[in-house]
Amino acid sequence: MKSAIVERELGNVEEERRLLDEVLKQFPTFFKLWLMLGQLEEQFNNLEQARKAYDYGLKHCLGCIPLWMSYANLEERVNVLHKARDILNTARKKNPHVAELWLAAIRVELRHDNKREAENSMSKALQECPNSGILLAADIEMATRPHRKTKSINGMKKCCRDPHVTAAIAKLFWQEKKVEKARAWLKRAVALNQDIGDHWALYYKFELQHGTEESQKEVLAKCVGYEPKHGEKWQAVSKALENAHRPTEAILNKVVIALSKEEKAK
Known part of the structure; x- marks a missing residue:
């Protein structure tokens, strides 16, 4: 892998691809190599080759969350929203209780202005992962002004020492121009992690x-x-x-x- 990284940094595309192909034949369960291959093909807009890299990678590495997310991002980038949704749905079935996959699905809908669908996904996500800091933080940031306080209190009750929830609340204070409170919560967020x-x-x-x-x-x-x-x-x-x-x-x-x-x- 290090040799492939060196070739990438030197701009030797064909040599990087050759190394990745060679090593993957020997170590097909090394998910980082599939990610590197997919990213390489995406970089040069070889979309079909990138799809194959992610698809083949997932056949060997079903539990690799970054591979699922990269595959979904690729399909979303080429405007195949239903395909991105399908990939993330499959990912969650194969890997239940993974907050990152739920968050990815929610963000897909938000990027396409499907707010109701995003809210429905968030509700399901918090049922499956009720104590996820990244989901509770996203829920706070998605909330309309009348519901922000309730969401913030809920987030702190469930994850009082989570840096993501803390940072989300800091952003609310920032938006409300409560400078000292925002500073205190941001300081706490970086102290927590x-x-x-x-x-x-x-x-x-x-x-x-x-x-x-x-x-x-x-x-x-x-x-x-x-x-x-x-x-x-x-x-x-x-x-x-x-x-x-x-x-x-x-x-x-x-x-x-x-x-x-x-x-x-x-």
């Missing part, structure tokens, strides 16, 4: 808007010190080919930009 880069980026973005130069430097220094490795947006940015070996500060700034773009798109 220092490895989630998305929350550091959210906290840093907040300080860039509402903080002093000193507070901005403090958050930046702490983030660099902890070197977070996880978070949806953080991993998407840090694992992008153009960001290979970039320092934590550079990744943090790129994730802040991604968060700002997402906010404007809403």
Whole structure:
């Protein structure tokens, strides 16, 4: 796998593909290789080859959640919404009680403005995964203004020490311009789990808007010190080919930009 990564970074596409094909014949249950192959084909818009990579990969790795999600994302990207839904439905049947799969299905519907379907999926998701922090956080963020407080209280009752729920509540305070409360909850979110880069980026973005130069430097220094490795947006940015070996500060700034773009798109 490391050899394939080196070839990817050097831009040697054919050699990377050859290595992946060769190793997968020997180790077909190594799911990361199927992911790399699918991503390689997607990068060059070889959609049918990408489909095959994900499909073959799932025949050997039914429990690999990232493979299911990558396959669904591919179909959604080429505007085959029903196919993306089918893939995620199958994924949940094969892998019950996985909150990430429910969240992926909910987000698909939200991206296509199917709010009622998203709400129905959220209701089912919370029945199956009632104590999932990522689902409770998403439920808070989806709530209309009259229901935000109730959703927040429910989230805290079930997962009082979950960083995702904490960050979701911080965002509500931020939206309501309750600056000090938002800051306190963002500080708590990164304290609960220092490895989630998305929350550091959210906290840093907040300080860039509402903080002093000193507070901005403090958050930046702490983030660099902890070197977070996880978070949806953080991993998407840090694992992008153009960001290979970039320092934590550079990744943090790129994730802040991604968060700002997402906010404007809403």
